[in-house]
Amino acid sequence: MSAPVQTxxxxxxxxxxxxxxxxxxxGREISTxxxxxxxxxxxxxxxxxxxxxxxxxxxxxxxxxxxRIGVVGGDAATAQALRxxxxxxxxxxxxxxxxxxxxxRSAVEEQDVDGxxxxxxxxxxxxxxxxxxxxxESLVRGAVQGLAxxxxxxxxxxxxxxxxxxxxxxxDPHAEDRVEATVVALIGVVVLYSLLILFGQxxxxxxxxxxxxxxxxxxxxxxxxxxxxxxxIIGLGLLGLAQMLVIAVIGVVGALAAGVVDLPxxxxxxxxxxxxxxxxxxxxxxxxxxxxxxLVSRQEDLGSVITPVSLLLVVGFVxxxxxxxxxxxTLATVTSFVPGLSPLVMPxxxxxxxxxxxEVATAVVLMLGAIAVIVRIGGRVYSGALxxxxxxxxxxxxxRAERS
Amino acid sequence: xxxxxxxxxxxxxxxxLEGVGFTVAPGQMFGFCGSNxxxxxxxxxxxxxxxxxxxxEVRWNGRPVDETVRRRIGYMxxxxxxxxxxKVGEQLxxxxxxxxxxxxxxxxxxxxxxxxxxxxxxxxxxxxxxxxGNQQRVQLAAALVSEPDVLILDEPxxxxxxxxxxxxxxxxxxxxxxxxxxxxxxxxxxxxxRLCDAVGILARGRIVASGTVTELRSGATGRQLRVxxxxxxxxxxxxxxxxxxxxxxxxxxxxxxxxxxxDQQVLAAALATGRVAHFAWREPTLVELFRxxxxxxxxxxx
Numbered sequence: 001m002s003a004p005v006q007t008x009x010x011x012x013x014x015x016x017x018x019x020x021x022x023x024x025x026x027g028r029e030i031s032t033x034x035x036x037x038x039x040x041x042x043x044x045x046x047x048x049x050x051x052x053x054x055x056x057x058x059x060x061x062x063x064x065x066x067x068r069i070g071v072v073g074g075d076a077a078t079a080q081a082l083r084x085x086x087x088x089x090x091x092x093x094x095x096x097x098x099x100x101x102x103x104x105r106s107a108v109e110e111q112d113v114d115g116x117x118x119x120x121x122x123x124x125x126x127x128x129x130x131x132x133x134x135x136x137e138s139l140v141r142g143a144v145q146g147l148a149x150x151x152x153x154x155x156x157x158x159x160x161x162x163x164x165x166x167x168x169x170x171x172d173p174h175a176e177d178r179v180e181a182t183v184v185a186l187i188g189v190v191v192l193y194s195l196l197i198l199f200g201q202x203x204x205x206x207x208x209x210x211x212x213x214x215x216x217x218x219x220x221x222x223x224x225x226x227x228x229x230x231x232x233i234i235g236l237g238l239l240g241l242a243q244m245l246v247i248a249v250i251g252v253v254g255a256l257a258a259g260v261v262d263l264p265x266x267x268x269x270x271x272x273x274x275x276x277x278x279x280x281x282x283x284x285x286x287x288x289x290x291x292x293x294x295l296v297s298r299q300e301d302l303g304s305v306i307t308p309v310s311l312l313l314v315v316g317f318v319x320x321x322x323x324x325x326x327x328x329x330t331l332a333t334v335t336s337f338v339p340g341l342s343p344l345v346m347p348x349x350x351x352x353x354x355x356x357x358x359e360v361a362t363a364v365v366l367m368l369g370a371i372a373v374i375v376r377i378g379g380r381v382y383s384g385a386l387x388x389x390x391x392x393x394x395x396x397x398x399x400r401a402e403r404s
Numbered sequence: 405x406x407x408x409x410x411x412x413x414x415x416x417x418x419x420x421l422e423g424v425g426f427t428v429a430p431g432q433m434f435g436f437c438g439s440n441x442x443x444x445x446x447x448x449x450x451x452x453x454x455x456x457x458x459x460x461e462v463r464w465n466g467r468p469v470d471e472t473v474r475r476r477i478g479y480m481x482x483x484x485x486x487x488x489x490x491k492v493g494e495q496l497x498x499x500x501x502x503x504x505x506x507x508x509x510x511x512x513x514x515x516x517x518x519x520x521x522x523x524x525x526x527x528x529x530x531x532x533x534x535x536x537g538n539q540q541r542v543q544l545a546a547a548l549v550s551e552p553d554v555l556i557l558d559e560p561x562x563x564x565x566x567x568x569x570x571x572x573x574x575x576x577x578x579x580x581x582x583x584x585x586x587x588x589x590x591x592x593x594x595x596x597x598r599l600c601d602a603v604g605i606l607a608r609g610r611i612v613a614s615g616t617v618t619e620l621r622s623g624a625t626g627r628q629l630r631v632x633x634x635x636x637x638x639x640x641x642x643x644x645x646x647x648x649x650x651x652x653x654x655x656x657x658x659x660x661x662x663x664x665x666x667d668q669q670v671l672a673a674a675l676a677t678g679r680v681a682h683f684a685w686r687e688p689t690l691v692e693l694f695r696x697x698x699x700x701x702x703x704x705x706x
Binding site: 013014015016021024028032209210213214215216217218219220221222223224387 | 455471476488489
């Protein structure tokens with residue numbers, strides 16, 4: 001009918017594959033979000049918080065653990081004896097030498113040292129302390145006694161056999177480490193919870209933004225609802241995972257550098273567990289948030305539909321704190337299997353060493369099953385409600401309506 | 405060939421479309437007119453897969469319009485839809501990508517269309533910062549940016565200033581010259597009359613009149629003749645056979661002639677009264693055709 005018209009742009013047009021469409025949507029989500037000021041500020045705050053927690057830990061660990069003892073007229077053996085006694089009493093001893101009593105006295109008065117020992121090897125050793133301090137007292141007393149006994153034995157020419165080492169068998173060899181791991185897991189769950197709430201909200205806001213601005217009509221002319229949903233969830237999920245990774249790396253590197261943790265291997269293991277549970281939790285909650293958000297058409301109405309979902313998250317968070325205190329409780333055990341709660345509770349139980357491998361496997365399988373169901377139902381609700389841009393759609397309507 | 409064939413659609417008890425059907429040839433500009441609530445938007449949404457017809461289908465080149473075809477349709481929805489916080493250039497590039505252009509071609513097409521629709525300087529601005537008229541241009545650019553095979557535009561001219569109307573009209577005419585069928589709905593009937601090769605008038609869920617403007621005119625009931633004879637006495641034409649006086653005002657008379665009535669006899673009668681300043685068949689405007697078509701069906705329906 002009409003002569004074919006050559007337009008250069010046409011030759012390059014090819015229908016995009018579903019994977020490309022999902023990738024395009026995901027790319028847009030990431031590039032929009034990453035330039036969003038509130039997102040950047042929020043991320044910075046979260047990282048500062050984590051760093052703050054670390055600094056706090058370091059401050060607690062370093063404070064009070066060293067004892068400074070001033071010595072007047074002591075030798076190397078004195079310092080040695082004080083340090084050995086310190087080890088026995090679980091404190092690090094720093095020995096500071098002073099020339100005379102006056103110097104030592106003023107150092108004690110200025111609290112430069114915790115105590116000053118005068119003539120340790122003399123007939124009448126004397127300890128100066130700012131005020132009565134049992135810890136310093138027993139430390140110095142023990143050291144001086146040791147010195148005296150050693151001196152006397154030495155004078156008598158007695159050679160002592162070294163006393164036998166006592167072999168300690170702990171019935172729970174990892175109890176100490178477990179506490180540490182549980183603390184790490186708990187911090188991880190706090191971050192996980194914050195990010196699930198944050199990115200769940202991002203997904204919800206994104207869905208409503210597309211509905212309220214009606215841009216969804218243009219989008220659906222080029223792709224299926226599930227592609228739009230998948231792109232959105234994957235894009236924001238990658239961003240969330242990246243943020244989680246940044247926090248994890250900062251946390252782990254910071255903790256190792258500061259020497260807060262004793263077992264790097266276990267720390268990293270726990271962090272990886274939390275990351276894995278984040279992926280599962282995010283898949284679950286993002287789908288729920290998206291489906292819930294698709295029911296409304298205005299940002300103002302968003303609260304009414306996502307509050308119930310957020311409450312589920314809050315419950316999981318509260319339970320996981322309980323679980324950290326008592327990982328063997330029935331509440332912790334049961335909720336660590338409940339899909340939706342398990343990402344928040346199970347990492348803590350695992351870190352506490354209370355979850356057998358089959359328990360973890362069961363929780364993961366249950367969670368995967370739940371995700372499959374949620375994605376299906378959520379996707380249907382989403383497609384059903386997406387084009388109803390007037391007012392609020394009920395869950396049932398959305399489920400029944402495909403494209404009407 | 406873009407064919408809308410027997411579309412039926414009801415929302416609950418409200419029957420919106422009752423067999424809407426019309427055809428748009430490649431390179432044809434089709435103006436889609438109808439009163440508010442007549443079903444224009446529903447018809448277009450069905451074509452875009454945003455609503456599902458109870459019966460009937462839309463075909464492009466003989467094949468039902470599906471997702472693949474839709475990616476080659478440029479669409480402008482009635483309720484405008486753009487990402488408010490996204491920049492104009494990025495937004496256009498994004499839509500071009502979704503429609504199947506690769507990254508480089510999409511960026512080129514986006515900047516080209518922004519330039520052509522007078523948005524060159526605003527490419528880096530967020531859409532929400534633009535005036536409504538400019539947002540409208542962005543919306544149109546989003547429909548055109550993928551060099552579509554078909555254009556379906558719901559009220560593309562509403563909210564545009566005269567300069568905007570002209571640049572949009574020019575852009576659409578160019579698409580027609582490229583062989584693209586263009587369907588647009590509008591309430592501005594003078595614009596439809598000026599631009600369109602074909603017109604469809606929708607009333608109460610049915611196409612009550614369609615065809616070229618000339619065809620619609622020839623089908624209009626009765627033919628009107630306007631005679632200006634300043635010296636003619638009142639009622640001068642009343643007695644002529646087959647002639648009905650529609651209006652008469654100080655020598656300016658509009659007459660309706662039944663088929664077969666002799667217009668030369670009317671002229672002779674007019675000349676007999678004295679000077680004749682104007683004697684011509686009166687072309688009914690599209691507005692009149694529209695009114696006629698819409699009221700006719702109302703009478704039929706009643």
